[in-house]
Amino acid sequence: MLTSRTAPRIAAIATAVASIGLLTACGSMQKKEMAFSQASLPATIQVPAGHKVAWETVGSGDITYECRDKANAAGQTEWVFVGPDAVLKDRAGKSVGRYYGPPATWEANDGSKLTATQLAVAPAGAGNLPYQLVKANPAMGSGALVGVSHIQRVALKGGVAPADKPCTPAQKGQKTVVQYQADYIFWKPM
Numbered sequence: 001m002l003t004s005r006t007a008p009r010i011a012a013i014a015t016a017v018a019s020i021g022l023l024t025a026c027g028s029m030q031k032k033e034m035a036f037s038q039a040s041l042p043a044t045i046q047v048p049a050g051h052k053v054a055w056e057t058v059g060s061g062d063i064t065y066e067c068r069d070k071a072n073a074a075g076q077t078e079w080v081f082v083g084p085d086a087v088l089k090d091r092a093g094k095s096v097g098r099y100y101g102p103p104a105t106w107e108a109n110d111g112s113k114l115t116a117t118q119l120a121v122a123p124a125g126a127g128n129l130p131y132q133l134v135k136a137n138p139a140m141g142s143g144a145l146v147g148v149s150h151i152q153r154v155a156l157k158g159g160v161a162p163a164d165k166p167c168t169p170a171q172k173g174q175k176t177v178v179q180y181q182a183d184y185i186f187w188k189p190m
Contacts, residue, residue: 061086
């Protein structure tokens with residue numbers, strides 16, 4: 001039996017239930033995060049079928065180059081890649097590890113780390129390091145990098161040897177540092 005005292009309470013409860021239902025429906029309509037797709041990448045750096053993305057990071061930092069003798073070209077010099085020093089962040093911007101070398105080493109904040117062997121590169125546009133696919137060596141420690149089989153370097157910005165800074169025999173031995181950013185996509189077998 002409805003009374004003048006219970007009617008407002010029932011109306012308030014009905015309104016609350018309807019609001020919760022509406023909020024739940026709206027929440028389920030949110031766009032889900034897209035999984036990484038390598039469809040637009042050059043075929044040479046695509047990870048073979050039978051693998052899934054295990055970890056996506058954004059690396060930003062420095063690449064060091066040194067002015068050295070050019071191989072098989074007496075009296076000529078060139079900027080030679082020495083190694084990276086970068087922070088790895090997740091898609092939300094939280095620091096999750098480091099990338100450094102030589103040798104090229106990816107290390108997660110959980111202590112797991114690995115090195116890798118280059119399988120392929122492909123051009124990624126003027127002024128950018130190339131796309132890269134590497135085969136991971138077994139990870140050391142336990143954590144996020146255990147079981148990783150391949151790493152792709154994609155979404156590149158910068159990182160190439162300086163075109164505006166001379167590397168002549170007079171500068172031999174000098175080092176220079178350039179900034180870069182790249183996404184590192186870590187893959188594991190399914």
